Amino acid sequence: MTAGRHVVLVGMMGSGKSTVGRLVAERLGWPFVDSDEQVEARTGRTVREIFEDEGEATYRRYESDALAAALSREEPTVVAAAGGTVLDAGNRRLMREAGTVVWLAADPAVLATRVGSGDHRPLLASAPEEVLRRLHAERRALYESVAHHVVDVGGPRPDEVAESVLGLVP
Numbered sequence: 001m002t003a004g005r006h007v008v009l010v011g012m013m014g015s016g017k018s019t020v021g022r023l024v025a026e027r028l029g030w031p032f033v034d035s036d037e038q039v040e041a042r043t044g045r046t047v048r049e050i051f052e053d054e055g056e057a058t059y060r061r062y063e064s065d066a067l068a069a070a071l072s073r074e075e076p077t078v079v080a081a082a083g084g085t086v087l088d089a090g091n092r093r094l095m096r097e098a099g100t101v102v103w104l105a106a107d108p109a110v111l112a113t114r115v116g117s118g119d120h121r122p123l124l125a126s127a128p129e130e131v132l133r134r135l136h137a138e139r140r141a142l143y144e145s146v147a148h149h150v151v152d153v154g155g156p157r158p159d160e161v162a163e164s165v166l167g168l169v170p
């Protein structure tokens with residue numbers, strides 16, 4: 001494994017990891033990998049289906065496997081790590097070692113205006129803002145501990161956030 005060369009974006013659902021990640025990858029001329037897309041490609045099922053049929057714990061295992069695969073790519077890659085990846089200490093260690101970890105941070109009220117009800121966000125099926133507040137309170141310290149840098153995404157547009165992230169790439 002070639003450690004330390006990737007750009008890893010972490011943060012809550014709705015923080016713009018995929019949108020910003022694609023922009024950053026485009027600008028660097030690097031590939032972009034989204035851990036949830038990898039889970040869906042590897043299992044042939046949506047995150048929602050996995051949650052419903054096999055439960056969250058099983059999904060978290062698929063998530064860790066997909067993240068590890070993304071981080072072990074030879075080629076420098078921009079990786080969007082799904083919101084819950086920080087819950088696992090092994091994931092956090094791998095991310096820190098794999099490259100520059102950037103937390104895209106915003107208030108849950110802002111995130112709530114941005115999240116869609118897509119098939120990969122079963123946790124937001126009801127009372128999304130309340131759920132985001134609870135998850136944010138539970139995870140905030142984990143995002144802080146894993147990230148080398150924090151970028152505020154509460155105000156700026158995705159292209160402006162991407163610009164800030166690019167400024168952090170060594």
Ligand code: S3P
Pocket residue numbers: 011012013014017036047081082083084120121122123
């Ligand atoms: C989750 C975030 C989602 C997806 C799943 C659970 C979470 O990914 O993995 O719905 O626990 O925060 P995004 O952060 O890409 O939306």
